[in-house]
Amino acid sequence: MVSTALLVMIYLSFISLGLPDSMLGSAWPAMNVSLNAPLWGAGLVQMLISFCTIISSLNSAKLIRRFGTGKLTAISVATTALALLGFSLAKNYAFLLLMAVPLGLGAGAVDAGLNNYVALHCEAKHMSWLHCFWGVGTIIGPMILSAVLRVGGSWATGYRAVGLIQCAVSALLFATLGMWKRGNIQQEEHGAKALSVWEVLSLPGAKAGMVTFLCYCAVESTLGLWGATYISQVRGVDEATAASFGAMFYIGITVGRAISGFMAMKLLPKQMVRVGQTLLALGCIFMMIPAGSTLSGIGLVVCGLGCAPIYPNIIQDTPVNYGAENSQAAIGVQMAFAYVGSTFLPSIFGALAGVGGYGLLPYFAIGICVLMTVLFGIQKKIVETEVKTN
Template identity: 50%
Template sequence: MIHLLLAIIYLAFISLGLPDAVLGAAWPSIYPQFGVPVSYMGVVSMIIAFGTVVSSLQSDRLIRALGTGKVTAISVGMTAAALFGFSISSAFWQLCLWAVPYGLGAGSVDAALNNYVALHYKSRHMSWLHCMWGIGAASGPAIMGWVLTGGQSWQNGYRIVSLLQAALTVLLLLTLPLWKRPAAAQDAAGSAPLTLRQVVHIPGAKEIMICFFCYSAVEQTTGLWASSYLTLCRGVSAETAASFASLFYLGITAGRAVCGFLTLKFSDARMIRMGLGFIAAGVLALALPGPQWLALAGFVLVGLGCAPIYPSIIHSTPEHFGAARSQAMIGVQMASAYVGTCLMPPLFGLIANHISAALLPVWLLALLGLMTWMHEQLNRRAVPHTA
């Protein structure tokens, strides 16, 4: 039963990743149709991220009331409905409206599943769990690219992704009894939830929050703007760029599959440092002038670098802060990540709109520097816990 539950959690993470990069892949086709500036993609992503911040901060309360299984099923169902709403939208304001349930559907389930795996499974399972997210994230833009290159509309691409999400929702509903046995006790266990103020004052909390902010900003900005960067700065057609942008998420996915084995030899801290180095190499490849393949290689390297960072930081949370604090800490970490998602891609959108999208490597390098510094500060300040 426990192994079957882990398989269900993997599928849930595929559903989390599936729609994440679709907006970026479709946007070169969306904004001319709706007559809005290219930077308006940041508005939609900001609304989605705001919803995830709200639901992430409420995750502990929701899970105690409903249980992890029901929260997961409801969240995936909300996402499916929102994606179908995207597929029938005929104006920009309608995208903004459907972005609300899209965002609310993601936060609680993300925090709940990450904490459950961090507490009950080895680091390799955390890497493979997020590898499943990468499969979903890589599949989304690949589906959209296939639809666009086939001469169909971007609305059809969203409709296909919505149907896949709906199928996963049905599967989660059918398997709800699996969650009651191993997970119910975890849902109800632990001391009273910590307030946000209490969490922030834990040694190392500020550093890990900034780490997540920067990581999410790097990942989301790269994922959302890869297609536009290739189109505007490297001369790649919009249809081809939608497919090529999936290389970034393929890099994350392949990297996490390999990282699951590397965690048998390397600690979480060393895995994170390794990832930071790969991101630096990828940003350098993006910054250098040259043929299109160099930019494509850069996106793959950035994806490979992102691969170990998120799961390794999550998995190390109980060790840094203790099992009793881990759900509260991970909820706040998720919220910090979503704030980065909410603020930073739209800010880069303004830069791309008013200055140049060619500044993407500079933007990523600045975030990478801050993330590296905060990670080293975290390792010095956080107090290790064994329980």
């Protein structure tokens, strides 16, 4: 078990990880005008961030063997801080794309490293609460930006403020590196296997497990991006009401993860995932029923509550599924699959909706949910058979 002080630092790191994740969408209406960037340009920036996050996630095991989790986290937060300050200094779109590279590289290393550390050393409840705090960060980031804009500041000032907060978190992480220097932690980090992607995928149940994770992130990001549009376009409500339901989807995820932490004291991670999958499917069914906008909005919120326990509990079970010595490499590959799902599937749905209409959203989401549920069952069966055999 980790000390309370170290746990606080891990929670703080995850809040800082969430701070910039939702800022780009909030700031883009102002950014694209001042930078003379195309309206669709935010998508390219986000894709570049995701691509760099995938690269650092896949290399997380090697990086942790070299630097250790504590030092890598401090360096990575410092890297994201400098990238955010770079955003605030951008005078053109090309410089923004350049700064997206360190932002993605830093975020991926923090995400993969801390997820593995908590999965190995903390109770399951802390994994849910950790991701709840990430959600808190995603709420605070746009709030800071909004507050700056209200008092007459610019989007650049908002990014600078968040960048300075990240600098302070990084300085605190460097100042407290001694908390990570327990002998058994360092020995474990150096003993972790730096497996290739193909070696990870050859582990029992890994192929099904990775695609399960991709499916989850695809559902969450697709509903998050298009949910409000579905309620507005298909159910015919005004844009402000639709936007409020869209926000409640993310609030549902954040609040749901706070609740999931308490549920994790009684239920196993695989049971928590099943609860989430059931709620997610139920929310999609509510959205399908043509009984007015309210039920569809409630369905979107239920989807958020269903999403809440899935991600953290799949991560929590990684050392059990693939072995503690393989878990860092496995989590790195999981993060890569996660970003592939969250980057490309919403765009694929957008293309489908352009042909068949936004009414396809709950059917698209429940289809991926069913695939995720089937693959999760296959993975657990393979893993449990392997454990019995050995």
